[in-house]
Amino acid sequence: MSVKVIKAYGVTGKWHLKSKVVPKGFSAITFGSHVYYKGENPSRRIIKHEHTHIKQYEKHGLFGFWFKYTWQWVKNGFSYKKIELEQEARNSENESSAS
Numbered sequence: 001m002s003v004k005v006i007k008a009y010g011v012t013g014k015w016h017l018k019s020k021v022v023p024k025g026f027s028a029i030t031f032g033s034h035v036y037y038k039g040e041n042p043s044r045r046i047i048k049h050e051h052t053h054i055k056q057y058e059k060h061g062l063f064g065f066w067f068k069y070t071w072q073w074v075k076n077g078f079s080y081k082k083i084e085l086e087q088e089a090r091n092s093e094n095e096s097s098a099s
């Protein structure tokens, strides 16, 4: 499934500190088709990672995505790195842009 909608929000300075949209230790977070970045020019790697999450949202739906995400986090001993949805996103970071 292709990515239909992407809205990128540069999250910088005071606004970010106030909003806490992007959690500490994360460089970006995706809600549905909306990607929130720290900084104005996210790296290609981060964009690819978040695009994969957008595809996952399109596949599973908003509720389905978070249900799966939370379940995978719990069953893997609360390990963020072992969440399968995250592993898929990380694997996509190094794919060529031609794909």
Ligand SMILES: [Zn+2]
Pocket: 049, 053, 086, 089
């Ligand atoms: Zn991720």
